[in-house]
Amino acid sequence: MKKVVFVFEDLPVENGNGFSTYNRAFISCVNHEEYSISLIITGSNHQGYIYNPQQVLNCKVSSIKVINALLSTTQFCIPSIKGVLKLFYRKFLKGRVSVGDDKLVKIGRWLTSGERASVANEIKKIKPDVVFVDTIFRSFDFTTLAPDCKTVLIGHDVFFERCASMISNGLKPSPMITPELELGVISQYEDVIAITEHDGAIYQSHHIKNVHVLPSPISRRAFIPAKSKTKDLFYLGSRAHHNVNGLLWFLNNVWPSVLAADPQVTLYVVGSVCELIPKTFSNVKLLGMLDSFSEICDVSAVAINPVLSGSGMKIKTLDYLANGLPCITTELGAEGFRMGSENGPILIANNAEDFSKVLLSLIHDGERLSLLSTEALKLADHFSFDGFKERLGKIL
Known part of the structure; x- marks a missing residue:
């Protein structure tokens, strides 16, 4: 049985945002008897003050480790102090912020040195055959992996293009990603997954090898056309x-x-x-x-x-x-x-x-x-x- 590790920022819950929906598709399509799946969650966005990660995920996997938590198992998680403060803010202070004036836009966050070390330690314990990493921001020191472990980047986006688009609209992306920075990180991976043909072509034009285009999948939720009796x-x-x-x-x-x-x-x-x-x-x-x-x-x-x-x-x-x-x-x-x-x-x-x-x-x-x-x-x-x-x- 092959061991597969996914390094995600957040638990890919059902009916989540675009990143979550795409990440969840990978779990759904690998989740059968040939593979043992482990998740390593690097972010501090939690689902509650005490919660069951497996239940929240609603998709059976072998293990879930939330590294920014006081206590974390597949069945039980207590957030870190930072996570608790985030939960409090989202519940009681949401909406008490100004919108539309701030030109600084957060597009991601690099893992801290401590987080990178924690990810590497968890992977050492699991000894996987394949590691999938959620965007360039979750990258860590691959020298800690076994020589025969394959590394795969789930690209999600070409971030230097996103930054250029935002700058052209008068915004200030953070962190600022240049082509040199992004391509330098991507070149460390054995395989790279692009979400669109456009993104895949950009990678290939910069001599990135083993690029695979995997658009996000979807299942029909309606089987007859809308009746058009509404204008909403x-x-x-x-x-x-x-x-x-x-x-x-x-x-x-x-x-x-x-x-x-x-x-x-x-x-x-x-x-x-x-x-x-x-x-x-x-x-x-x-x-x-x-x-x-x-x-x-x-x-x-x-x-x-x-x-x-x-x-x-x-x-x-x-x-x-x-x-x-x-x-x-x-x-x-x-x-x-x-x-x-x-x-x-x-x-x-x-x-x-x-x-x-x-x-x-x-x-x-x-x-x-x-x-x-x-x-x-x-x-x-x-x-x-x-x-x-x-x-x-x-x-x-």
Whole structure:
């Protein structure tokens, strides 16, 4: 039985953010009798003051070690003091922060020397055959590994591209990632996984070897097209800056003209992004984190993804497609799908006027909505777990 270790920043919970959804796909597709899976969690975002990591994960693995914890086993975890303070802040102080003024954007964090040592010690105990590492930020000293242990980077994004995109929008990414820095880290890995063909081509153009393109997979959650009896909208997002920034842009620049044309339209917002959005916008329901958002999708006609900066595949779009929802987004938001055409379920609008025009046209055209809903489900089928599992198997 092969031993496989995944080094993640956070537990990849169900219905989590994009990073979590992608990481969880790897566990799901490796989780069978041929492999023993161990997780090493490096972050300090915890699920409670005392919790069962295996239960939170809801996916059976051999072991889970949370290194930033006072006590950590697969079945039991007590957060560190930092983790407890984070939990307290998120529960009692969320929303008591200003948004939209701060130009400094956190895109990740490097492991501390102590964290790198802890990861290495855990891996020494497990003696794995393969180690998957969640982005360049979780990299550690590979000389501590057994000579025959394969190392695989789960890229998630080309971070120097993301930094360039943010700088062009007047933002200050932290940490700042240059091509030289990122490519230097990536070159240490035997295999590299890119989430889009675009990202894979960038790696290869810089002479990175053994690049594999594995788009995030999704399973259909709807099997008939939306009935188009509603005009309401749906948005899903974490509290990441590009989500907050994009949604606030939509609410301030697009939403007023939508409501002026049709005061009955409602926007449903799901996810931790709700913590940083003011409750002052008319006809906007901030629902927060939900175990399932399928019922909201059932009463929505269209999804939106008004992203203005960043790079890589927007995994929320997969959730939209899997629920039979056409999506209106920017060219940046459509990256990794190549389906931004008039006849496809992903429609492009790069400015406020176009966004409003496309949105209003679509929600008042029930026949076209039904057609695009059908196309959304068809497109979701291209991102199947079977295809993902097959490509992942070749790496293992």
